[in-house]
Amino acid sequence: MKPAVIDNLQYVNWSETAFRQLRIGGVDAIHVTIAYHESFREAVLNVSRWNRWFEQYPDLIVRGTSGDCVRKAIETGRTAVFFGFQNPSPIEDDIGLIEVWHQLGIRFMQLTYNNQSLLATGCYEDDDTGLTRFGRQAVDEMNRVGLVIDMSHSGDRSTLEAIEHSSRPIAITHANPKWWHNALRNKSDEVLKALTGSGGMLGFSMYPHHLKDGTDCTLDSFCEMIAEAATRYGVENLGIGSDLCQDQPDSIVTWMRNGRWSKQMDYGEGSADQAGFPPQPDWFVDNRDMPNLSAGLLATGFSQTEVDAIMGENWLRFYDQSFGGAE
Amino acid sequence: MKPAVIDNLQYVNWSETAFRQLRIGGVDAIHVTIAYHESFREAVLNVSRWNRWFEQYPDLIVRGTSGDCVRKAIETGRTAVFFGFQNPSPIEDDIGLIEVWHQLGIRFMQLTYNNQSLLATGCYEDDDTGLTRFGRQAVDEMNRVGLVIDMSHSGDRSTLEAIEHSSRPIAITHANPKWWHNALRNKSDEVLKALTGSGGMLGFSMYPHHLKDGTDCTLDSFCEMIAEAATRYGVENLGIGSDLCQDQPDSIVTWMRNGRWSKQMDYGEGSADQAGFPPQPDWFVDNRDMPNLSAGLLATGFSQTEVDAIMGENWLRFYDQSFGGAE
Numbered sequence: 001m002k003p004a005v006i007d008n009l010q011y012v013n014w015s016e017t018a019f020r021q022l023r024i025g026g027v028d029a030i031h032v033t034i035a036y037h038e039s040f041r042e043a044v045l046n047v048s049r050w051n052r053w054f055e056q057y058p059d060l061i062v063r064g065t066s067g068d069c070v071r072k073a074i075e076t077g078r079t080a081v082f083f084g085f086q087n088p089s090p091i092e093d094d095i096g097l098i099e100v101w102h103q104l105g106i107r108f109m110q111l112t113y114n115n116q117s118l119l120a121t122g123c124y125e126d127d128d129t130g131l132t133r134f135g136r137q138a139v140d141e142m143n144r145v146g147l148v149i150d151m152s153h154s155g156d157r158s159t160l161e162a163i164e165h166s167s168r169p170i171a172i173t174h175a176n177p178k179w180w181h182n183a184l185r186n187k188s189d190e191v192l193k194a195l196t197g198s199g200g201m202l203g204f205s206m207y208p209h210h211l212k213d214g215t216d217c218t219l220d221s222f223c224e225m226i227a228e229a230a231t232r233y234g235v236e237n238l239g240i241g242s243d244l245c246q247d248q249p250d251s252i253v254t255w256m257r258n259g260r261w262s263k264q265m266d267y268g269e270g271s272a273d274q275a276g277f278p279p280q281p282d283w284f285v286d287n288r289d290m291p292n293l294s295a296g297l298l299a300t301g302f303s304q305t306e307v308d309a310i311m312g313e314n315w316l317r318f319y320d321q322s323f324g325g326a327e
Numbered sequence: 328m329k330p331a332v333i334d335n336l337q338y339v340n341w342s343e344t345a346f347r348q349l350r351i352g353g354v355d356a357i358h359v360t361i362a363y364h365e366s367f368r369e370a371v372l373n374v375s376r377w378n379r380w381f382e383q384y385p386d387l388i389v390r391g392t393s394g395d396c397v398r399k400a401i402e403t404g405r406t407a408v409f410f411g412f413q414n415p416s417p418i419e420d421d422i423g424l425i426e427v428w429h430q431l432g433i434r435f436m437q438l439t440y441n442n443q444s445l446l447a448t449g450c451y452e453d454d455d456t457g458l459t460r461f462g463r464q465a466v467d468e469m470n471r472v473g474l475v476i477d478m479s480h481s482g483d484r485s486t487l488e489a490i491e492h493s494s495r496p497i498a499i500t501h502a503n504p505k506w507w508h509n510a511l512r513n514k515s516d517e518v519l520k521a522l523t524g525s526g527g528m529l530g531f532s533m534y535p536h537h538l539k540d541g542t543d544c545t546l547d548s549f550c551e552m553i554a555e556a557a558t559r560y561g562v563e564n565l566g567i568g569s570d571l572c573q574d575q576p577d578s579i580v581t582w583m584r585n586g587r588w589s590k591q592m593d594y595g596e597g598s599a600d601q602a603g604f605p606p607q608p609d610w611f612v613d614n615r616d617m618p619n620l621s622a623g624l625l626a627t628g629f630s631q632t633e634v635d636a637i638m639g640e641n642w643l644r645f646y647d648q649s650f651g652g653a654e
Contacts, residue, residue: 041368047430048423055471096375103374103431144382 004028004070005290006312008108008203009084009152009174009241013248014053018287019060022079025290028312029070029080029319031108031173031241035090037259040097043090047104050081065105067320082319084108084173086153088119088138095134095141102145107323108173109142110150111135111162114268115261120151120158123184124268128155136165143167146323151195152185152241159191168322169199174241176205177232180225181212185269189232196237201318202229203241208278209269210243219283219292223300226310235306239315240293246286250276331355331397332617333639335435335530336411336479336501336568340575341380345614346387349406352617355639356397356407356646358435358500358568362417364586367424370417374431377408392432394647409646411435411500413480415446415465422461422468429472434650435500436469437477438462438489441595442588447478447485450511451595455482463492470494473650478522479512479568486518495649496526501568503532507552508539512596516559523564528645529556530568535605536596537570546610546619550627553637562633566642567620573613577603 006029012018014032022030034046054063062073064080073080083106091097091109101109111131112122119135121128131139139162142149149170151159162170172195178186187195192202204226211217212225229238245253253276257268267275283292290311297307333356339345341359349357361373381390389400391407400407410432418424418436428436438458439449446462448455458466466489469476476497478486489497499522505513514522519529531553538544539552556565572580580603584595594602610619617638624634 040371044367044424044427048421048427051423051426094375096372096378099378100371100375100431104427105430 001071001074003308004074004312004316005294006030006070006315007240007242007244007287007290008171008201008315009033009205010244010246011248012244012246013252015247016057016060018246019053019057019079021287023060023077025287027079027287027290028074029064029082029315031082031084033086034083034106035085036087036113036256037089037261040090040092040094043085044104047083050083054081063105065107066323067316070316070319082107084110084150086110086150087113088117091138093118093134095137098138098141098147099145102147106147107319108148108150108171110153111138112151112154112158114153114257120162121155122158123153123155125155128157130157130161131165135162139165140167144326146325148318148322156188156191159187160194163194163198163200168326169201169318170195171201171203171318172241173201173203174205174207174210174243175202176210176225177229180228181210183210183269186210192229192233196233199237201237201239201314202233203239203315204229205241205243206281206284207243207245208280211281215279215281217281219281219296220300222281223293223296226297227300227302230302230306230310235302235309236314236317238310239318240311242284244280244284244286245277246280248277253277328398328401330635331401331639331643332621333357333397333642334567334569334571334614334617335498335528335642336360336532337571337573338575339571339573340579342574343384343387345573346380346384346406348614350387350404352614354406354614354617355401356391356409356642358409358411360413361410361433362412363414363440363583364416364588367417367419367421370412371431374410377410381408390432392434393650394643397643397646409434411437411477413437413477414440415444418465420445420461422464425465425468425474426472429474433474434646435475435477435498437480438465439478439481439485441480441584447489448482449485450480450482452482455484457484457488458492462489466492467494471653473652475649483515483518486514487521490521490525490527495653496528496645497522498528498530498645500528500530501532501534501537501570502529503537503552504556507555508537510537510596513537519556519560523560526564528564528566528641529560530566530642531556532568532570533608533611534570534572535607538608542606542608544608546608546623547627549608550620550623553624554627554629557629557633557637562629562636563641563644565637566645567638569611571607571611571613572604573607575604580604
């Protein structure tokens with residue numbers, strides 16, 4: 001079987017066109033965000049919308065719940081779609097909903113989305129108080145059922161405590177190292193060492209605010225950053241989590257940033273004069289450009305085996321280890 | 328492997344004691360009701376409660392979603408628990424929730440519970456107008472995902488239309504023939520012929536209001552009724568759906584009958600002077616008595632193979648055929 005190509009974070013405005021682009025780009029699996037601020041009941045509607053897409057486009061996409069779903073997708077020429085939340089809002093205040101969501105196919109959940117949550121502290125808060133009482137219980141329950149803890153939008157202390165408290169490796173699905181581009185959402189060397197040192201995975205983001213030189217970031221620069229990260233953290237803990245936000249109206253980034261919690265405009269990583277989604281770098285505009293990444297990594301000096309690992313085989317191994325119940 | 332013993336409808340007030348009685352009685356699988364009048368959100372809490380029991384009593388019970396779950400339960404000495412609704416209230420007005428519920432393990436859903444629903448007419452209404460517009464769509468969707476249509480509490484016309492409209496065999500999980508005991512909830516010969524003639528299953532009820540002579544019904548009388556039903560409908564379409572309502576406070580039968588739809592007291596199959604749950608016949612008080620049924624059927628003249636079929640193998644075959652998606 002060919003090596004798996006997996007992008008472990010996308011938030012595309014999905015359409016038949018976008019699904020066909022996945023196939024053209026040879027993407028075997030994606031992890032898609034299906035909630036930012038939704039309540040339990042609202043997030044169910046997002047699952048239901050995906051169920052309809054699986055029914056409508058059975059030749060292009062298929063529900064993903066385990067590593068074997070990726071293998072089956074490769075065999076049948078389709079893309080396996082895994083669900084995740086960027087916020088724990090869909091579990092509300094009920095630890096029992098963690099298993100219910102796992103039953104509904106959720107495989108990644110961030111403990112926070114920028115702000116303080118019931119579980120931990122987001123990376124935009126002034127003070128990070130680490131995992132809450134509910135947060136520690138939720139991590140245990142996520143470990144038990146096989147729902148991966150994702151700390152992409154969390155503060156450093158919360159992230160370190162999640163790594164420490166979790167009995168299974170966790171993930172930062174979409175961020176880059178601060179030593180390459182010092183953005184609030186990128187991660188410190190200390191956090192990345194703790195993450196990867198415990199078997200956790202880092203997915204490299206191609207969202208312009210996470211890139212050195214933003215939209216003008218070059219493929220070379222991006223791939224050299226990955227080469228340096230491989231030296232520091234080991235190639236086996238690295239993958240792609242592009243954070244591709246394709247074809248979304250700017251009203252969506254406003255929802256992502258402001259939800260229902262703010263009456264003022266919060267610009268997040270943007271600013272008043274750059275309020276919308278920033279343009280993608282020209283070497284990664286949509287899923288058809290996925291082969292550019294493999295080519296760039298090869299050109300940087302990675303072996304084919306290492307490129308395969310970063311482009312998907314590492315995530316596939318992580319899926320195999322992470323999505324089943326702890327026994 | 329030993330033949331499967333399956334009771335395809337129970338509504339016990341579950342406890343460790345009740346779970347242990349299942350093991351003592353050699354019951355390999357049960358279909359339990361987890362909603363009568365609940366909204367989507369309320370029924371999720373009932374799933375969550377069962378999830379907790381699966382976690383607390385892993386040596387006694389296990390989640391059931393397919394026929395193979397019954398086989399695995401037999402191998403490991405546990406009881407597989409399948410979920411069902413006696414009312415379509417948990418899908419509210421949203422056809423997308425049918426697949427969501429299937430994902431959460433629901434395998435049977437009644438189109439009505441005594442009253443008119445959004446899908447069909449219940450057996451207590453004066454006029455039965457058959458499947459509604461939404462009802463026909465819901466039957467198609469239930470066929471697609473593998474959620475069995477159960478017409479135990481529906482009117483005759485609605486039941487006949489569901490049998491006709493459904494592309495897959497349906498079930499009457501808990502009722503007896505009217506020719507044996509002429510109760511409103513028992514089923515006409517015409518309905519039972521149509522049900523079984525299309526490969527559907529009838530589960531015999533031991534709820535006293537469905538029994539000839541009620542609580543005083545004898546095991547002989549019950550088994551002779553099954554023998555007559557086997558002659559009329561074929562032994563392969565018959566099983567047990569005891570409707571065992573053990574250890575429930577009478578407030579529960581009031582909820583079952585009245586939900587939130589009535590400000591007056593509706594006594595259902597009971598009456599003002601017999602408002603609560605009626606006492607079980609002495610030969611079927613709880614799950615420890617399940618072997619009495621096998622013995623009674625053998626004594627009535629069924630072969631061991633026929634007894635095995637009625638006691639569970641027929642339901643197991645039906646599970647194998649019914650719970651997967653239509654392809």
